[in-house]
Amino acid sequence: ALDDSATLNDAYELLKPYGHLSVTPSLAVTCFGSAYHWLGVAASALGRLDEAEPHLRNAIAANVRLGHLPAAAASRAELARVLGHHRPSPARLAEAAELLRDAPCASLEFPGVFQQ
DSSP states (O other), X not given: OTTOHHHHHHHHHHXXXXXXXXXXXXXXXXXXXXXXXXXXXXXXXTTOHHXXXXXXXXXXXXXXXXXXXXXXXXXXXXXXXXXXXXXXXXXXXXXHHHHHHHHHHHTTOOTTTTOO
16 A cells, blocks of 8 residues: 555565566456566655656656556656656646646547558
């Protein structure tokens, strides 16, 4: 649970070496996106916002490379939340607003799907 910092810290440390991988439980029937996203969420919940930000930036890039646009949108939204709460400045708030504008649209764009 995100309110159990000891367990969350243990999970974060166990997941950290696998950030570059996607989270595909069981027989890889589904994909929950880049593990970097979950590292960013855990780091944020632990108050490690300096660590959360690069994890989430990596998650966006990895999820886009995977073609997992809904996961990329979720990572954009989470990064926007972190930017808005951690050392807010006009530039960071503007980036957060841009990320939020892009997040919902990204999950709806499927380039090439209707092209033949």
